[in-house]
Structure formats: structure tokens, C-alpha cells
Amino acid sequence: MSRFIKLVVTSLLSTAIFGAVYGIISLTPESEKEPNIYYFSFTDTFVFTFMYTLPVYIVVGIICSYLIDMLAHNRQTRKMYLSKLLMYSLAGIVPGLAFYFLFEGIQLDYQLLFYFFALGIFASNTFYHVLLLINKVFNKQKI
Secondary structure (H helix, E strand, C coil), X not given: CCHHHHHHHXXXXXXXXXXXXXXXXXXXXXXXXXXXXCCCXXXXXXXXXXXXXXXXXXXXXXXXXXXXXXXXXXXXXHHHHHHHHHHHHHHXXXXXXXXXXHHHXXXXXXXXXXXXXXXHHHHHHHHHHHHHHHHHHHHHHHC
16 A cells, blocks of 8 residues: 555544544533533534544644654654654644634733643644554555
């Protein structure tokens, strides 16, 4: 399987995982819901998250993955995982920052900024670990 197809499949699976996790953590418990106020269900949150993050995963994820592979090409195998984990984490901060300014404008709320950074890091590390899993599965099939 070609590298590009693996990255597209990784983007799709990562988006689904990220959307599911975000759908779960953003649910409002029944005891905290107020009457006559609409709350997003898991499905609503999953669909909206999927729609907004899929283009980011496909464009930013694939480009960053190629760049990270080029940068990590000369690393030792033992340190490869940690160096790529750090690079993917740093790459996740960029879309997190972009989404923060998209939704909040230029005003700074450090708690919300940290939240967007954490989401970006989680999303990029999800991409990295799904890519590792896909590489492991397809490398076993060749043997």
C-alpha cells in the first residue's frame, strides 16, 4: 500500500476516533441539563467534529507527516518513537492555535488556549499512533 493511501486511511480513522472521544467528553450529564435548553447529543457532536477535523487531518496531517518523516529520517531507531512523538505534539499545537483564534478572535483566555492546545496535541498523537498501527498491520501482511 502506498504511503499516501496509508496517510488518507490514517486521517479517516483518526478523525473518527477523535470525533468519538470528543463526543464523549463534551456530553452534558442529565443532572446538569437545564430545561428548555438544547444540548448536543453524542451523534451531533461526533458529526460536527468529524466535518471540521477531517479537512485538517487530511491537509495538515498528511503534510506534517511527510515533514516529520523527513526530519526524523536520520534519527536512531531507539529514539525514533520519542522524537516523532514530540514532533507530532508540536505539530498539533499549530491547528489548535488556529482553531482557538478562529473561535475566540484575538482576545486571550489562557485556560481556553490550553484546552485547544491539549485538543491539538491529542489529535496529532491520535494520528501518529493510528499511523503506527496501520504500518504494523500492513508490514505483517507482506511477510
